Amino acid sequence: MANDRLGGYADAFLAVAAAEGSPDTVEDELFRFAEALRGSESLMATLSDRQLPVERRQAVVEDLLGAKASPATTALVSMVVATGRGSDLPAIIDETVARSAAGRNRALARVRSAVELSDDQKTRLAAAIKSSTGTDVEIRVVIDESVMGGLVTEIGDDVIDGSVRRRMAQLRENFT
């Protein structure tokens, strides 16, 4: 039942993004907003608090996305928050991105990096993953400064960690 609900919202998101003519942009904004939600418990709590008036929760969404995201992205997020499903928003967005990639016969590759990747780097990374795993992937970059340097790629349950953070951890383990 929960999966049906997530799927319904995901399909709706994809339909709105396609109708607005900028599915990639909307998906990317949604993806980044979901990562921001996962990184902020207070923001997640605020958007999930049904005791808070709907207008107040939607005002928060407007403050966060209004000037930075497309109107379609802001409207989709605001709609989910208004229905009281704020706590499901990350799962809905993940399902949306996954279904979009699957529609193009690709797998979602969640890439964590301390800096933004260039398009060339994204293309080369996708080609490298293709040559390494045989899977076409769609790169979604998450800016995570804790990575320090290098990249961490998650494809499903597989993780390819080439970050400076991991090497620092290995160095710490070697010391102890």
Next chain:
Amino acid sequence: MTRRFRHIAGVLGFITILVVASAAPAGASEETIGSCVVEKIAELEAAGGSLHALEEHGGEELVAFEEELEGCVESPSAIIPAIDEIIWGGGAFLVLFFFMATKGFPAVKGAMDARAEKIASDLDEAEQAKVDATKIKADHAAELAGAKTEAAGIIDAARVQADELKSELAARAETDIAEMRARAEADIESSRAQAITDLRSEVSEIAVGAAEAVIKANLDRNAQSALVDAYIDEVAGRG
């Protein structure tokens, strides 16, 4: 001679001595000195004389009269009492003897026999008490000997138990000491290992922290790009 006759003879002799000793002089019993003097004076006056005349004339007549008067004061026989006293004394003696023979002697004899029997009984009782005391003493001695034997046994048993307990406590103490020593050594080793681990951890934190600081300081845009490119090449190289 029986004991009874000896008692009787003794009593009779004692009474005889009392009668003889208590008999008054014969003269005293018949006439007094005063009456004798009065009688001599009366005989003098009957002969036509007088005491006054004798005093005036003096001489042999006066000496003779004085000798007559001195005859009045001569004592009767000291051994043979007067007849009436012998009669009265003998009667009294017989009465007393009869009374003593019929009443006194049996009573005295009964009392003496009772006293003798009582003394004999007391002697028997004393003898029995002595025997009983001897037996009790022997019993006590036997009990004492048994108690001493039992006490000695108890002491020996207690000594054996004490020795066993001492050995057990000593063994336990040695075991405890060994365990405590082992625990202490283990604690020391654990503390040493923990200290080394803590030191290593602290050193690694310092070293890694320093390394991170250096890396962050040198991770500019080009370095980040180079790291990404190196990562892409690594992933590509896996195929």
